[in-house]
Amino acid sequence: MKFCSDCGAVLEFKIPASDNRERAVCPSCKTVHYVNPKIVVGTIPVWKDQILLCRRAIEPRYGLWTLPAGFMEIAETTEQGALRETLEEAGARVQLTGLYSMIDVPHVHQVHLFFKADLLDQTFTAGEESLEVRLFSPPDIPWNELAFLTVHNTLKWFTHEQAAGNYTLHVDVVHSASKYIVAAS
Amino acid sequence: MKFCSDCGAVLEFKIPASDNRERAVCPSCKTVHYVNPKIVVGTIPVWKDQILLCRRAIEPRYGLWTLPAGFMEIAETTEQGALRETLEEAGARVQLTGLYSMIDVPHVHQVHLFFKADLLDQTFTAGEESLEVRLFSPPDIPWNELAFLTVHNTLKWFTHEQAAGNYTLHVDVVHSASKYIVAAS
Numbered sequence: 001m002k003f004c005s006d007c008g009a010v011l012e013f014k015i016p017a018s019d020n021r022e023r024a025v026c027p028s029c030k031t032v033h034y035v036n037p038k039i040v041v042g043t044i045p046v047w048k049d050q051i052l053l054c055r056r057a058i059e060p061r062y063g064l065w066t067l068p069a070g071f072m073e074i075a076e077t078t079e080q081g082a083l084r085e086t087l088e089e090a091g092a093r094v095q096l097t098g099l100y101s102m103i104d105v106p107h108v109h110q111v112h113l114f115f116k117a118d119l120l121d122q123t124f125t126a127g128e129e130s131l132e133v134r135l136f137s138p139p140d141i142p143w144n145e146l147a148f149l150t151v152h153n154t155l156k157w158f159t160h161e162q163a164a165g166n167y168t169l170h171v172d173v174v175h176s177a178s179k180y181i182v183a184a185s
Numbered sequence: 186m187k188f189c190s191d192c193g194a195v196l197e198f199k200i201p202a203s204d205n206r207e208r209a210v211c212p213s214c215k216t217v218h219y220v221n222p223k224i225v226v227g228t229i230p231v232w233k234d235q236i237l238l239c240r241r242a243i244e245p246r247y248g249l250w251t252l253p254a255g256f257m258e259i260a261e262t263t264e265q266g267a268l269r270e271t272l273e274e275a276g277a278r279v280q281l282t283g284l285y286s287m288i289d290v291p292h293v294h295q296v297h298l299f300f301k302a303d304l305l306d307q308t309f310t311a312g313e314e315s316l317e318v319r320l321f322s323p324p325d326i327p328w329n330e331l332a333f334l335t336v337h338n339t340l341k342w343f344t345h346e347q348a349a350g351n352y353t354l355h356v357d358v359v360h361s362a363s364k365y366i367v368a369a370s
Contacts (some may be wrong), residue, residue, distance in 0.1 A: 003193035004187045077289035104262035
């Protein structure tokens with residue numbers, strides 16, 4: 001960020017009055033340009049004991065498997081965003097059955113939210129951002145070909161609890177720079 | 186948003202290739218400037234059966250009561266942000282005991298997260314953004330002088346469940362343009 005998006009002036013970086021951290025401040029129109037974390041919303045679409053996964057047709061993590069998820073848009077709710085991403089990426093219509101995981105990914109300034117979801121039918125199909133979409137029984141999940149650590153952790157918790165049918169909200173943080181790390185947006 | 190924050194050129198508003206909604210796009214450096222919802226993080230600080238509230242020293246809602254909360258910053262987690270805001274606004278040190286409510290406020294592009302929290306001691310004090318900070322027993326909460334509908338709803342649920350000591354995660358949406366509505370950030 002170098003220029004004021006409101007007036008075009010060159011920005012200064014300083015701590016504004018009554019603040020305690022450096023911001024991009026416009027010396028001309030005085031606007032303070034805050035930068036805040038983004039929300040990624042997605043679902044865990046279930047059909048009987050199977051889980052729907054998408055193989056990514058885009059970078060980052062082209063060719064790896066993920067739960068349907070993406071950046072929340074303005075003027076929608078978290079649940080609407082999760083439903084939209086599930087439809088866009090997997091062509092799947094689901095009914096949400098509760099928030100399942102909230103995982104902070106602070107090094108890329110993101111918070112990932114996954115909702116439990118029941119598939120309404122089996123008419124799913126790969127969207128523009130997916131190479132293929134498939135149902136997996138828990139033992140068949142491609143654990144070594146998952147795109148993101150937040151998806152990996154969510155699927156681990158979910159499949160573990162699936163047998164007992166007793167689900168708990170998981171609030172977690174991902175710090176590791178492992179191979180599963182989400183690329184900066 | 187009128188100017189590219191990366192190169193200073195005048196932005197165009199159009200639907201980029203492989204997208205499905207209008208974005209601010211730079212015709213010069215080609216950057217797409219996405220706008221996404223912001224996260225507000227806060228706590229419900231409890232001491233025995235009492236709840237800590239702050240009276241706002243800033244707009245919007247100057248003079249009204251709220252739970253300690255504010256915009257999540259980059260490079261922190263939701264829990265770290267909730268702890269930071271509780272310290273900044275109420276001078277209070279707490280231990281978090283779980284996510285309690287997640288409330289979408291789509292008309293102002295926000296998601297509010299409140300964590301249950303136990304006060305570690307009674308040394309709280311008003312921060313720069315608070316006129317005063319006080320503990321309230323549930324019957325004494327100033328229901329008609331609360332700043333935000335998300336705080337109102339969270340306190341209603343919490344005080345209702347407090348008697349039984351059995352807390353449930355609440356996922357909700359606030360659409361109303363009532364007197365409690367959060368001002369656009």
